[in-house]
């Protein structure tokens with residue numbers, strides 16, 4: 001059995017990384033973590049069309065082969081040899097990857113360290129292309145617990161709101177894993193009529209358009225592949241290595257509402273402003289959001305977030321708002337008629353990548369921004385600016401606390417100070 005300490009120290013296979021970022025299962029006594037692949041028997045396939053039970057072992061073998069391990073086991077094997085781990089499995093778990101929590105850390109801490117590792121060490125996410133490592137991450141993230149919707153061509157998975165990163169997870173797929181906006185859809189339960197009327201309290205679901213998924217990412221699971229072949233019209237399919245690729249008709253893109261949801265999320269939760277349809281339309285145009293294809297140019301994939309922060313956060317400097325008159329620190333920009341600010345990343349990484357998350361971006365006056373550049377201002381002045389940012393922007397502090405896994409102010413300030421570029 002692999003230990004948490006080994007997993008975090010060494011390179012993690014992208015598929016396992018993706019599975020854990022998607023969902024971490026914790027044993028009843030917190031001594032073990034697990035990544036789990038669950039799926040259920042479908043009424044769409046008869047026993048003579050596919051031997052459901054016999055397939056399990058082959059599926060587990062395939063996962064081990066793909067991830068170069070022997071750690072994945074079946075539920076049968078778990079029940080025979082690993083019951084002492086004390087998980088509450090309910091029967092639909094088909095492949096289980098158990099991790100010994102030798103560091104005795106919380107699930108949140110484990111998650112945060114996996115997340116930090118993704119940005120600090122995994123160079124594959126810096127490439128714009130949908131490379132094989134990204135595909136494996138997506139397989140771990142989406143397919144392992146995603147199910148084939150047999151009514152509409154979607155790959156759907158339940159979405160759990162147990163950490164502040166939950167909404168960010170869907171954006172992770174888009175912003176760093178080259179999954180286009182228009183194929184991602186979040187079905188917020190609060191917006192579902194059935195939920196509001198207490199008819200069917202389903203979980204919120206994250207859903208991906210199936211035709212894009214099976215054509216670009218493919219499926220590991222032969223059973224899920226068989227369901228698609230049975231239920232949907234397909235043009236063709238083929239296996240490359242262990243992966244089943246399927247070509248099926250393109251879904252008429254009615255446009256993911258993710259972009260709108262995202263704007264609403266930013267504007268209400270972060271900026272306290274409810275957007276009108278006119279505002280959204282204006283933003284779409286300003287941000288170069290192509291209404292025809294519903295796609296944002298890959299090159300400027302994150303420009304919208306930086307722009308949203310620039311547009312919607314109050315015109316005050318997060319570094320010195322209570323200490324200096326703004327007039328003495330910046331000038332009024334001729335084009336916008338607003339004071340000029342620069343957008344600063346609170347946490348920077350050693351590599352090139354910038355974490356454009358709204359909770360990692362702050363507005364600074366040009367004086368503070370210049371001072372805080374690595375090697376420019378005096379260390380104490382730089383630390384003072386960082387401290388002011390954390391005090392004046394609680395959501396930025398919250399994000400950094402999760403990221404560095406500490407709530408201690410001086411530790412946070414030192415960590416951020418060391419990451420300055």
Ligand SMILES: [Zn+2]
Nearest residue numbers: 317320365368
């Ligand atoms: Zn300032």
